[in-house]
Amino acid sequence: xxxxxLDNNATTAVAPQVLEAMLPYLGDLYGNPSSMHTFGGQxxxxxxxxxxxxxxxxxxxxxxxxxxxxxxxxxxxxxxSALQSRPERRHIVTTRVEHxxxxxxxxxxxxxxxxxxMLGVDSKGRLDLEEYxxxxxxxxxxxxxxxxxxxVGNIYPIQEMAxxxxxxxVLFHTxxxxxxxxxxxxLHHLPVDMLTLxxxxxxxxxxxxxxxxxxxxxxxxxxxxxxxxxxxxxxxENVPYIVGLGVAAQLCAKFMQEExxxxxxxxxxxxxxxxxxxxxxRVNGDIEHRLPxxxxxxxxxxxxxxxxxxxxxxxxxxxxGSACTSGSLEPSxxxxxxxxxxxxxxxxxxxxxxxxxxxxxIDYVLDKFPGVIETLRAISxxxx
Amino acid sequence: xxxxxxxxxxxxxxxxxxxPLADANxxxxxxxxxxxxxxxxxxxxxxxxxxxxxSFETFGCASAIASSSVLTDMIKGMTVDEAxxxxxxxxxxxxxxxxxxxxxxxxxxxxxxxxxxxQWKGEPAVxxxxxxxxxxxxxxxxxxxxxxxxxxENNLKTVEEVxxxxxxxxxxxxxxxxxxxxxxxxxxxxxxxxxxxRPKLTNVQRMQQVLKVIDEEIRPQLAADGGDIExxxxxxxxxxxxxxxxxxxxxxxxxxxxxxxQRLLREHVEPDIVVEEA
Ligand SMILES: Cc1ncc(COP(=O)(O)O)c(C=O)c1O
Ligand code: FES
Numbered sequence: 001x002x003x004x005x006l007d008n009n010a011t012t013a014v015a016p017q018v019l020e021a022m023l024p025y026l027g028d029l030y031g032n033p034s035s036m037h038t039f040g041g042q043x044x045x046x047x048x049x050x051x052x053x054x055x056x057x058x059x060x061x062x063x064x065x066x067x068x069x070x071x072x073x074x075x076x077x078x079x080x081s082a083l084q085s086r087p088e089r090r091h092i093v094t095t096r097v098e099h100x101x102x103x104x105x106x107x108x109x110x111x112x113x114x115x116x117x118m119l120g121v122d123s124k125g126r127l128d129l130e131e132y133x134x135x136x137x138x139x140x141x142x143x144x145x146x147x148x149x150x151x152v153g154n155i156y157p158i159q160e161m162a163x164x165x166x167x168x169x170v171l172f173h174t175x176x177x178x179x180x181x182x183x184x185x186x187l188h189h190l191p192v193d194m195l196t197l198x199x200x201x202x203x204x205x206x207x208x209x210x211x212x213x214x215x216x217x218x219x220x221x222x223x224x225x226x227x228x229x230x231x232x233x234x235x236x237e238n239v240p241y242i243v244g245l246g247v248a249a250q251l252c253a254k255f256m257q258e259e260x261x262x263x264x265x266x267x268x269x270x271x272x273x274x275x276x277x278x279x280x281x282r283v284n285g286d287i288e289h290r291l292p293x294x295x296x297x298x299x300x301x302x303x304x305x306x307x308x309x310x311x312x313x314x315x316x317x318x319x320x321g322s323a324c325t326s327g328s329l330e331p332s333x334x335x336x337x338x339x340x341x342x343x344x345x346x347x348x349x350x351x352x353x354x355x356x357x358x359x360x361x362i363d364y365v366l367d368k369f370p371g372v373i374e375t376l377r378a379i380s381x382x383x384x
Numbered sequence: 385x386x387x388x389x390x391x392x393x394x395x396x397x398x399x400x401x402x403x404p405l406a407d408a409n410x411x412x413x414x415x416x417x418x419x420x421x422x423x424x425x426x427x428x429x430x431x432x433x434x435x436x437x438x439s440f441e442t443f444g445c446a447s448a449i450a451s452s453s454v455l456t457d458m459i460k461g462m463t464v465d466e467a468x469x470x471x472x473x474x475x476x477x478x479x480x481x482x483x484x485x486x487x488x489x490x491x492x493x494x495x496x497x498x499x500x501x502x503q504w505k506g507e508p509a510v511x512x513x514x515x516x517x518x519x520x521x522x523x524x525x526x527x528x529x530x531x532x533x534x535x536x537e538n539n540l541k542t543v544e545e546v547x548x549x550x551x552x553x554x555x556x557x558x559x560x561x562x563x564x565x566x567x568x569x570x571x572x573x574x575x576x577x578x579x580x581x582r583p584k585l586t587n588v589q590r591m592q593q594v595l596k597v598i599d600e601e602i603r604p605q606l607a608a609d610g611g612d613i614e615x616x617x618x619x620x621x622x623x624x625x626x627x628x629x630x631x632x633x634x635x636x637x638x639x640x641x642x643x644x645x646q647r648l649l650r651e652h653v654e655p656d657i658v659v660e661e662a
Contacts, residue, residue, distance in 0.1 A: 111628070303420065305386075305445035306396070313397060322420070322445070330555050331420070342418040379402040379449065381424035381441035382417060 001315040004361045006270075008201075009150050009178060009294060009352035010319055014244070015203040021247040022205075025240035033237050034228065043239055050246025054210055057249040058195070059186035066211045066229045067242050071177040071198030072101040074211040075144070077222040077233070078173040078194040079105050081213070082142035083114070084220035086171075089141035093170075095119045095127060096337040097154075102144050102175055103333070115139075124286040125154045125338045133164055140170045147179035147195075151321055151334040151350055152285030153294025155183065159190055166191045171217065177201055177209075181252035182291050183260065193217045199241065203354075204248035208241035259355045264292035266362055267353050271295045273366040278373050284340060284348060293353040296321070298335075298344035299373050301382040307349055310372040316365055321348040343382065388446060389480035395450035400457050405439040412500030414492055419524050419551065421448045421489065425455070425496040429504055433464045440496075447479075447486040454478045455493040464501055470494060471537050472549070487549045491534060520566070521552035521559040528566055535570045542605060543567060568647060585654060591618045597652045598625075602645055613645070616662040623649060626662040 005013070025046065031037075033044035051062040068074045079092070079102070094106050096118045103118075110116045117135045119127055127145075136143060143165050148155045158174050165172040173194040179185060181202035187195070194217065199208035213219050213232070225234025275281060280300040299307065304322025311318055321332030322345075330336065331345040340348070377383075388396075405426035415422030421444030428437040438459050440452040455475050459467045472490040476482045482490060502508070517527025534540060534549040543563050547553040553560045585593070598615055606613055606627070617624040625645060646659040 301417070301443060303444050303448070306449060309393075309396065309446045342420075346417070346420045379399060379441055380443040381413070381422055382443055 004316045004357070004365055006316065006318045006351045006353060006357070006365070008354040009153075009350065011200045011206060012203045012354055013356060014205050015248060015251055017251060018204055018244045018247045022240040022244040025243050029239075033239065034226070046243050047237055047239060050242045050249075053246035053253075054197075054249045057180070057185075057253045058197075058212060059188040059190075060212055061215060063230075064187075064212050064215055066213060066232050067237060067245075068196075068209045068211050068233060069207055069235075069238070071099075071175070071196055071201070071209045073222070074177075074196030074198070074209050075099070075101040075173075075175050076105055077211055078196060078213075079109070079142060079144055080222045081194070081218075081220045082171045082173065083109065085218035086141050089139050091115045091117070091137070091139040091141060093117045093119065093132075093135050093140055093143040093145075095121065095145055095156075097121055097125060097149055097151075097334045098144070098146050099150055099175060099177070102146070106144070114141075119145075121337050123339050125149065125152050125284070125334065126286050126289075127156060127161075129157065129160060132161060136165060136168055136170050140168075142171045142173055144173040144175065147174045147176035147185070148183070148291050149285070149334060150178045151332055152296040152338075153178075153291035153352075154286045155179065155289045155291060157289075158192060162190060162192045178291060178294075181249070181256065182293060184256065187212065187214070199245045199248060202248045202252055204245045205241055208238060208245050210245065255355060260292045263353050263355060263357070266357055266359065267293055267295050267351075269359070270351060270353070270362045270365060271297065273362070274369055277366065277370045281373075282344060284335060284338065284344075295351045297349055297351070298340060299347040299349065300343050301380050302347045302373060302376040304347050304349060306376050307347065307372055310375065311369070314368045314372070316368065319350045319352075321350065322346050386446075386483050386486070388450075388483070391454070391478070391480045392447055392450040392482070395453040395479065396446040399440075399449055399453040401439040401453065401460075402441070403439055404441060405437060408437075408439070410500040410504035412496040412498065412503060414495045414499055415444070416525070417443065421445065421492060423448065423452050423492050423496045425452070425493075425500050427459075427500045427504065429464060435459050435462050435464065435467060444489065444492075445486070447482050448489040448492065450479055451475050451482070451489040451493045452496075455497065459497065464504070467497060468501060470497065472534075473538060484545070484548050487538070488551045491530075491549055495530075520562050521550075521555075523555035523559075524551040526550050526552035526559075528562075531563060531566050532570060535567060540567070541571070564644060572651075587618070587620070590621075590653060593653045594618055594623055594649060594657075597649055598645075601648050601652065605644065621654065621657050623657055623659050624662050625659060 029043055031040035031043040033040055033047050051065045054065050055062045092106055092114055094102055106116045119132060121127055145156055147158050162172045171193045174192050175196045177196055177198040180197040193214045195212040197210050200206040219232055221232050223234050228234055228237055281297050284296040284298055304320030308320050321335050335345045335348055408426035408428050410427040410429055412425045424441045426439045427435050430436045438456040440456055442449045442452040458478055472494040475490040475493045517529030520526055520528050531546055531550055531552055538549055540546055543560060546563050553563050603613055612628040614626045616626055649657045
């Protein structure tokens with residue numbers, strides 16, 4: 001069955017151009033970039049090219065890019081580095097809506113004696129800038145706030161928050177895993193000190209990512225060993241994936257403007273269409289400041305996993321913040337932080353699009369989706 | 385993605401007996417929106433005490449819907465007494481099994497059945513089944529009686545399993561210590577271990593046994609909550625440990641140490657061991 005893939009915030013397809021660029025480095029070009037011979041040297045060039053491509057997408061210098069094995073590693077490294085380079089500071093500021101790659105790291109540091117402030121959000125998932133300003137102080141080692149939220153798509157005011165951190169001399173890290181490639185980021189003008197990105201959200205493969213560390217920011221490696229990445233991340237480079245990540249970044253730079261409009265149009269068609277056809281549902285998040293590809297909708301009195309499984313039978317792939325899908329017993333921490341009522345939180349569905357989706361696919365979904373909700377509501381004991 | 389059996393898929397996609405039953409004379413309701421699943425079971429019981437017809441309305445995941453559906457199939461034609469003998473295991477088995485984390489769906493089915501029959505008998509329909517029970521888990525409204533029953537009927541051994549079967553402990557976690565106590569009390573009641581007088585231990589033997597119990601019994605339990613334990617010192621009967629991860633932080637970590645580590649060491653090694661945190 002043809003699958004309508006609406007789960008691009010979970011992972012994306014590898015772009016054909018990316019795959020093609022990678023293949024030689026899984027084949028004949030297997031040299032080690034650190035070697036002294038030409039056979040390795042040509043591979044080192046490919047790694048440098050990728051670094052330049054990523055720097056170009058972000059408005060950064062190639063030297064400021066460190067390759068990692070994932071977004072999670074980037075997040076772990078950024079926080080580790082900040083804490084190790086200023087050990088006298090014992091306070092971390094983050095939010096309740098971060099990805100676990102930041103949240104659980106902060107909770108870990110809390111067990112090691114750090115004070116952690118987790119900023120709350122309002123019912124649309126927005127942060128309170130005044131509260132933020134009041135929490136950062138002389139003892140704050142790092143602020144880590146996501147650029148865009150993976151579940152509801154909210155974009156946070158990173159510019160303002162990073163400026164304030166800079167004024168106060170506090171390091172600012174942003175997990176931009178969901179933002180990179182979807183919205184413009186220009187680090188020439190955005191005063192963040194560190195930024196995490198992940199390959200598999202931008203049509204590169206899983207298991208590759210990068211951490212941007214601004215020149216002049218003190219850095220302490222998490223992975224020690226050889227001198228790779230100028231001593232900032234040991235381990236022989238994952239050359240094919242690095243090459244793929246570079247090409248993916250290049251594609252993002254090339255198509256972003258177009259996609260922001262096209263993908264957003266499809267997303268809106270889908271969202272309006274569902275709201276129109278299905279009674280008693282609501283959009284979660286801050287629709288004025290949201291990623292162009294993400295829609296998070298809650299359907300009252302139905303449970304998310306049941307919706308997903310029925311959609312799956314129809315060849316539609318999406319995800320849910322319901323408790324049952326994760327194996328936990330509570331709905332998503334993001335929706336709970338937003339105070340979404342229970343009768344809506346359990347029935348939340350995230351639809352996340354990509355440039356590979358078509359208007360026909362959206363029509364198909366609009367045709368099938370209402371029936372799923374109707375079926376499940378018909379057997380639900382909660383009405384109205 | 386859950387690894388559901390074909391039977392779960394079938395009952396979920398094509399549920400049997402869904403919807404209210406117009407001439408029902410017994411209705412059992414369990415669960416709530418807040419809990420994430422709820423079941424309303426309708427029964428029509430005739431004057432020979434036979435369940436002539438049954439139907440359900442369910443809010444919940446695929447396994448909750450499938451459990452409800454298969455339950456209504458199973459009880460049709462049963463007498464009330466036969467139906468009361470059904471356990472949650474029977475429901476799960478009829479579906480070819482459920483993932484462990486979903487066992488609470490089968491428990492919900494059994495509880496709704498009991499609630500319906502209680503209503504039919506004219507007994508008070510306490511929403512969470514067991515009137516004699518004391519509320520243990522506030523988040524999911526689970527009583528000690530429900531927990532004990534799940535432990536006995538399913539032979540549960542860990543707190544994690546209790547959560548999977550009853551949901552208790554799955555949210556804020558405040559009730560986990562109490563669940564651990566109930567579980568410990570239950571496990572102790574089992575007549576499996578006969579107590580023979582233990583020989584006096586030498587220091588080396590004691591140390592070895594403490595290490596073994598920590599490795600085999602205690603660490604796995606803590607690991608389930610993201611915690612870890614390290615043995616720092618054994619000084620006579622005094623055992624010094626350090627706790628890492630979630631457990632060292634949680635505000636009831638004293639209770640955890642006293643109740644869990646000390647209890648297990650006393651049980652397995654020597655009855656007068658004292659545990660201290662480094
Ligand atoms: C916001 C955010 N941060 C971090 C990650 C983790 O990235 P990775 O899967 O590459 O470790 C993800 C993706 O799951 C994400 O959405
Ligand atoms: S009281 Fe049991 S999980 Fe909160």
